[in-house]
Amino acid sequence: xxxxxxxxxxxxxxxxxxxxxxxxxxxxxxxxxxxxxxxxxxxxxxxxxxxxxxxxxxxxxxxxxxxxxxxxxxxxxxxxxxxxxxxxxxxxxxxxxxxxxxxxxxxxxxxxx
Amino acid sequence: xxxxxxxxxxxxxxxxxxxxxxxxxxxxxxxxxxxxxxxxxxxxxxxxxxxxxxxxxxxxxxxxxxxxxxxxxxxxxxxxxxxxxxxxxxxxxxxxxxxxxxxxxxxxxxxxxx
Numbered sequence: 001x002x003x004x005x006x007x008x009x010x011x012x013x014x015x016x017x018x019x020x021x022x023x024x025x026x027x028x029x030x031x032x033x034x035x036x037x038x039x040x041x042x043x044x045x046x047x048x049x050x051x052x053x054x055x056x057x058x059x060x061x062x063x064x065x066x067x068x069x070x071x072x073x074x075x076x077x078x079x080x081x082x083x084x085x086x087x088x089x090x091x092x093x094x095x096x097x098x099x100x101x102x103x104x105x106x107x108x109x110x111x112x113x
Numbered sequence: 114x115x116x117x118x119x120x121x122x123x124x125x126x127x128x129x130x131x132x133x134x135x136x137x138x139x140x141x142x143x144x145x146x147x148x149x150x151x152x153x154x155x156x157x158x159x160x161x162x163x164x165x166x167x168x169x170x171x172x173x174x175x176x177x178x179x180x181x182x183x184x185x186x187x188x189x190x191x192x193x194x195x196x197x198x199x200x201x202x203x204x205x206x207x208x209x210x211x212x213x214x215x216x217x218x219x220x221x222x223x224x225x226x227x
Contacts, residue, residue: 036218043115043203043218089156100146100169101216103156 002027006090006104013080013111021075021107023064023090031092033057033066033073034101038087047075047088080111116140117219119204125225131192134222138185138206144168145187146207146216147179151200162187163209194226 006023013019025031032051036044048057053068062077073090090104116139126132138145147159149172158171162181173179176194181187191198201221207214 041220043117043220044205045115045218046215049215100158100161100171101148101156102158103148105155 002031002092002094002102004090004092004102004104006088006107008105009087009108011107011109013109015082015111015113016079017111019075019077019080019084019109021088021090021109023073023075023104025071025073025090025092027071027092027094027102029094030068031094033064034091034093035062035064035073035075036089036091036103038089038106040086044089080109082111082113085109085111115217115219117204117206117217119202119219119222121222122220123223123225125227126194128194128196128226130194130226131190132194132224134189134191134202134204134224136187136189136204136206136219138187138204139217142206142208142217143185144207144209144214145181145185146205147173147187147189148203148205148218149200150203150221156203159189191224196226199224199226 003026034049035047037047048059050057050066056065087106089106091101118137144163146161150156159173161169179189203221205216205218207216
C-alpha cells in the first residue's frame with residue numbers, strides 16, 4: 001500500500017536559517033504529492049503540491065521538487081521566520097483513486113527569534 | 114478560513130457512549146472526507162463521500178459510520194466509544210473528489226473519551 005515517511009521532529013531553527021524537511025514515499029503508479037501545514041489550534045492548509053515527476057511546487061517561499069527516481073519530495077525554505085513555526089505534513093494522493101490522502105506523521109518546526 | 118465548518122469544536126463524553134460529528138463542506142464541493150488524527154496513529158483517512166454516496170473507505174472501525182445528506186453536509190457517527198477513540202477528527206472537502214483536486218480542511222472536532 002501507499003506510505004509516506006518524513007523526518008521526525010521537532011526541528012529547531014533560528015530565524016533566517018535554511019530549512020529542509022525530508023519526505024519519501026512508497027506508492028503504486030504516479031501519485032500527486034503535497035505538503036500541508038497545521039498551525040496551532042487550526043486545521044490543515046495546503047502549502048504546495050506537485051502532480052508529476054520533476055514538477056516543483058512553491059508557495060510563501062517554500063519549495064519542493066517531485067523526484068521520482070528517489071521517491072522524494074523534500075520541503076525547503078531559504079530563510080525561515082518565527083511565523084513558520086507549525087507542523088508540516090507530507091502527503092500523497094494516488095491518482096488511480098479518489099483523492100484520498102496518505103499522510104506522513106508530521107514534523108514540528110520551531111523557529112526562534 | 115477554509116470554508117469547511119465542523120461542529121462541535123470540542124466534545125467530552127464517556128466510554129460506551131455515541132456521538133455525532135457534523136461537517137459542512139465548502140460551497141459547491143461535492144466530496145467530503147473524514148480523517149482521524151491521533152498521537153500514535155497520526156493522520157488517517159477514514160471515509161469519503163461524493164454527492165451522497167460512499168466512494169472510498171480507509172481505516173474506519175465498524176463502530177463508526179458516516180453519511181452525506183442531500184444538502185451535502187456530512188455526519189460521522191461514533192458509537193460504543195473507547196478511550197482510544199480520543200482524537201482530533203477532521204473533515205475535508207473538495208470539488209469533485211478525483212484526480213488532484215485540492216482538499217480543504219476544517220478546524221477539526223477534538224473528541225475526548227473519559
